[in-house]
Structures are given as C-alpha cells and as structure tokens.
Amino acid sequence: MQKVVKLANPSKAKSKGAVRFRLLGPLEIRTGDRINTLAGARQRTLLAVLLVDSGRPLPVEQLYNHLWGEAPPPTVGNSLQAHVYRLRRTLQQISDPATGPRLLTRPSGYVLELNEATVDVDIFHQSITRARSLMRRDPIAAHSLFEEALSLWQGDPLQDVIQGPTCRSVALQLKEEYLTAMEDKLSLGIDIADPVRTIGELKRMSMAHPWRERITELLMLALYRAGRQAEALETYNSARRRLVDELGIEPSVQLRERLQEILNQAT
Known part of the structure; x- marks a missing residue:
C-alpha cells in the first residue's frame, strides 16, 4: 500500500x-x-x-x-x-x-x-508520439504504447488547482489529446484484435461524446467486422438524426464514405 x-x-x-x-x-x-x-x-x-x-x-x-x-x-x-x-x-x-x-x-x-x-504529461506526450510513428509498421507495439500512455490518466487533468487562463487552456488541450489517443488506440484494436472487444468501449465513448464522428465511424466499423451489419447501419442513422435534428448539419464526408463501404461490404 x-x-x-x-x-x-x-x-x-x-x-x-x-x-x-x-x-x-x-x-x-x-x-x-x-x-x-x-x-x-x-x-x-x-x-x-x-x-x-x-x-x-x-x-x-x-x-x-x-x-x-x-x-x-x-x-x-x-x-x-x-x-x-x-x-x-x-x-x-x-x-x-x-x-x-x-x-x-x-x-x-x-x-x-x-x-x-519527471512529469506524467511529458511521458504521455512522448508515448503517444512514439505510438503514432509505429502505427503502420508495428501496430501491436503502437497499441501497447497507447495503452501505457492512457493508463497515466487518473482523472481530469489539473482538477484540484485554481483554474486560471493557463491551467484552463492546458486542461482542455490535454482532454482533447486524450480523446484522440483513445480513438487511435481503439482503431488499432479493431485491426489487430477481436473487434468485439472494442465495441463496449466505443459505445461508452459514443454516449459521452456524441459529436465526435470518428468514434461513430469506429463503432460502425467494429460492429460490421463483428458480423453486426444492421447495428452498424443503425449507428449511422442514429448519428445522422442527431446531427440533423440538433445541429442542422449532415454527417461528414468520411462518415458517409464509411457507410458506403459497409453497404458495399468493402471494409
């Protein structure tokens, strides 16, 4: 202890x-x-x-x-x-x-x-930089590095300090970097492991961050590769309804392209 x-x-x-x-x-x-x-x-x-x-x-x-x-x-x-x-x-x-x-x-x-x-923020940045350099040539090592970097997080950054302009902006930047690193890790997880293992985490993230279209795209891909094409299509339709009804916009080109790949069984 x-x-x-x-x-x-x-x-x-x-x-x-x-x-x-x-x-x-x-x-x-x-x-x-x-x-x-x-x-x-x-x-x-x-x-x-x-x-x-x-x-x-x-x-x-x-x-x-x-x-x-x-x-x-x-x-x-x-x-x-x-x-x-x-x-x-x-x-x-x-x-x-x-x-x-x-x-x-x-x-x-x-x-x-x-x-x-040492400072955990510096270690986090070094690990995700190294992980991204390995994503194509060694995805297993990259996935492991992302997991190590994300394990450093024990809650919201700078949560118990006075939130002046610098601390507030740094905390927001770090949260964005965390989400992007999580997306990269889950993308690799779909490719190198059983996609079923990533579905639950992607659903949780989709509920917490409903406007991040990359999470929606990854969830669609994981569901499709797990043999759950109908759920993948419903995930897209639900996201589109939310975007149109609440923001008045259509899904991004990337998300629409992922839909077509699933419909054509090309992914």
Whole structure:
C-alpha cells in the first residue's frame, strides 16, 4: 500500500527516491512508494503552472494572476514569496539535492528546473508520439504504447488547482489529446484484435461524446467486422438524426464514405 503524506508542515525526513509529478488527475508528487500531496489550492496551483512551463522563467505578475486572479491582496508580493518558500522547502525535503527539482529565483520571476524529475504529461506526450510513428509498421507495439500512455490518466487533468487562463487552456488541450489517443488506440484494436472487444468501449465513448464522428465511424466499423451489419447501419442513422435534428448539419464526408463501404461490404 502506498503511503500518502500531506505536506502542510513537511517533516524533516528526506526521501531519496526519484521525483515524479502527476498532473493527469489530482496533483501529486511521488517519491518511491510515497505520495506527497500539497495542502492548499494556491500551493498546488503554483506548482502546476511551474510544471506546465518547466524550464521557463515565469514573471511574478503572471503568477499573481494565476494564484489570485484579478483581485490580488495588497501584500501580494509577500504572499507569493511565502508560497514560493514553502514549495521550495517541500521540494528540498523530499528529493535528492543533486538530482531533484529546483525552484529558482530569477530577476523577472521564478523557474522550476526538473533535473531528473519527471512529469506524467511529458511521458504521455512522448508515448503517444512514439505510438503514432509505429502505427503502420508495428501496430501491436503502437497499441501497447497507447495503452501505457492512457493508463497515466487518473482523472481530469489539473482538477484540484485554481483554474486560471493557463491551467484552463492546458486542461482542455490535454482532454482533447486524450480523446484522440483513445480513438487511435481503439482503431488499432479493431485491426489487430477481436473487434468485439472494442465495441463496449466505443459505445461508452459514443454516449459521452456524441459529436465526435470518428468514434461513430469506429463503432460502425467494429460492429460490421463483428458480423453486426444492421447495428452498424443503425449507428449511422442514429448519428445522422442527431446531427440533423440538433445541429442542422449532415454527417461528414468520411462518415458517409464509411457507410458506403459497409453497404458495399468493402471494409
């Protein structure tokens, strides 16, 4: 069982394990088998925005906006320094000073240098980039990489930080990247495995994201290849009715072409 430690008042004991930051879900700092959580939304937000822009100095004015919005307190400078001090102390206490992350002061603001620490968002991006490069020549390896990348997600990204402009836009972008990676994984699953295994997941995604036509297309294909042509055609008809009735538009060319391939038994 993993140990969970709240760091409102960090202890003096040091953990020398590699530091791993999690943004794909509740914000966490992991060292070995220990999960370190930051107390306070502003502490979590400060760390999150520094991680999103790790290696790049962030001006203090930008950090004021992230932490306090358009109504910062009169003592905002001192308040930011206090948050930086507490976060820096936390990072020093849980990591090796030679290899761990460092929160540095620069003339214009602050910068977080990761050193040997890792961020799950970076690993996610690296994995899906590698997976897409392998989709044609090694679909089995690509499918495995997509699964590994998607397994990093433990909930909505940046869910427990203050949703300023940067965190909000980053979270939206990450959600879109997640859905696209999921679609790519399921597309490969139809080709390299029993399509029946993907039908349930595609139906669930179709209900959660009814306007994503690629999900509809993949569901049609999986149903057809599972010998359920009538269901594949009804999936198209239902999607078309929804698009016409609620948005006043016809299905995309790609979705209509997939319908014709199924009717002609050419897919």
